[in-house]
Amino acid sequence: MKNKIYLSSFSAILEEGIYDDSGLKNWDKDQIGPQDIKREQVLNKPYLNFGKLSLADKLAFSAASLSLTKSDYVNKENMGICLGISTGSFSTDCRYIETVISGFPSPSIFSATLPSSSITDVAIYFGIKGPNRVCANGLDSGITAFELAINLIEFGKTDSVLILIVNSIESVDKNIPLILPEIPKNNFAFSFILTSKKPHISPAFAIELKIKKTNKLMNNDNAELYFKEFINSVLLKKDANIKGVWKTFESEIILKKEE
Amino acid sequence: MEDLILKLKEQIIKTLKLSDIKPEDINTDAPLIGSGLGLDSIDTLELLVLLEKEYGITVPDVNTGRQVFSSVRALANYIQQNTVKEK
Numbered sequence: 269m270k271n272k273i274y275l276s277s278f279s280a281i282l283e284e285g286i287y288d289d290s291g292l293k294n295w296d297k298d299q300i301g302p303q304d305i306k307r308e309q310v311l312n313k314p315y316l317n318f319g320k321l322s323l324a325d326k327l328a329f330s331a332a333s334l335s336l337t338k339s340d341y342v343n344k345e346n347m348g349i350c351l352g353i354s355t356g357s358f359s360t361d362c363r364y365i366e367t368v369i370s371g372f373p374s375p376s377i378f379s380a381t382l383p384s385s386s387i388t389d390v391a392i393y394f395g396i397k398g399p400n401r402v403c404a405n406g407l408d409s410g411i412t413a414f415e416l417a418i419n420l421i422e423f424g425k426t427d428s429v430l431i432l433i434v435n436s437i438e439s440v441d442k443n444i445p446l447i448l449p450e451i452p453k454n455n456f457a458f459s460f461i462l463t464s465k466k467p468h469i470s471p472a473f474a475i476e477l478k479i480k481k482t483n484k485l486m487n488n489d490n491a492e493l494y495f496k497e498f499i500n501s502v503l504l505k506k507d508a509n510i511k512g513v514w515k516t517f518e519s520e521i522i523l524k525k526e527e
Numbered sequence: 528m529e530d531l532i533l534k535l536k537e538q539i540i541k542t543l544k545l546s547d548i549k550p551e552d553i554n555t556d557a558p559l560i561g562s563g564l565g566l567d568s569i570d571t572l573e574l575l576v577l578l579e580k581e582y583g584i585t586v587p588d589v590n591t592g593r594q595v596f597s598s599v600r601a602l603a604n605y606i607q608q609n610t611v612k613e614k
Contacts, residue, residue, distance in 0.1 A: 307546055314547035316565060372580045375572035376543070 273421055275473040275523075276341055276428065276461040279334035280499050281305060281327055282492070283454050287499055288334050289469075302455040303438075305330050320376065321389060322360050323455065324353060324436035328386035329393070331459035332430055336394055339461045340468050341428060348398040348420045348429040349387050352413030354451050354491065356383040356404030359438040386432060398426045406451060408514045409433070410458070410491045414521070418477050421464050428465075433458040433495060458495045471505055471525035478520040498523070531603045539599070542577050543570050559596045571596060584609045 557563035
């Protein structure tokens with residue numbers, strides 16, 4: 269790794285509540301989990317389109333909003349976005365087909381039948397104009413998005429990247445366990461902002477990612493637990509080596525604090 | 528007419544899943560697209576589907592569309608005129 273890469277901010281929307289750098293905020297009594305997230309929990313001003321977003325897009329937007337608010341460095345002209353979305357646009361595709369069957373295909377749902385639609389929503393609302401990448405490849409998607417983000421910074425394409433890692437299962441996905449058996453059942457979203465500039469927080473965390481290819485198919489690791497271990501280490505302000513085993517590779521994220 | 532205007536406002540909010548807005552927040556005479564309510568081209572397509580699905584009315588061309596979506600009142604007028612014609 270040529271230059272150091274730092275974690276500027278993070279957020280997570282999980283079954284137990286919303287995490288940011290101040291810790292965990294549990295869901296309100298009228299909320300079951302991530303699928304019930306409200307605009308006012310992630311954005312402090314009205315946003316007409318929030319209710320329109322598909323669950324995946326809403327989770328990605330919410331996680332992005334929380335991270336961008338907390339980050340001390342946001343260069344919107346140059347910031348990249350890397351999205352790892354395990355189910356791709358599967359839910360939206362199912363919802364669109366339902367409207368086709370009803371005889372009135374929905375234009376707005378059709379326009380979101382792209383795995384990258386979450387990037388569009390975030391980029392347009394927050395005015396982010398840097399390079400973007402998307403990976404929709406089951407459980408590996410999150411860690412691949414992480415790797416793509418680090419590559420963008422290392423190769424000088426940008427000095428900061430917003431990473432979004434999303435899993436969403438909507439009620440329309442009755443057959444998802446049959447079609448995509450390795451997809452986690454929980455809805456969740458993680459967001460990380462990586463920068464090449466050391467953030468003004470103490471401790472700052474330098475991040476390194478090691479990927480080791482393997483020749484045989486291995487059991488998948490749990491993406492949610494993997495990234496949860498990451499944010500727990502940051503919240504506890506401790507160094508960590510977070511190891512994951514994916515389909516065809518192993519990963520290790522090394523977190524090292526700098527005062 | 529006023530009942531139809533209120534119903535349309537409720538249908539617009541429900542169909543487009545607009546957040547943070549109530550029927551009384553929508554100005555009856557303000558443009559629906561761009562300035563005013565701030566809807567985009569995809570929203571307009573969704574409203575065309577609403578017109579056809581709920582009222583059995585189509586918008587034949589772009590110029591008529593510009594007129595129809597110039598405000599909620601214009602939309603209500605268009606529905607009323609075309610419903611009457613069909614009767």
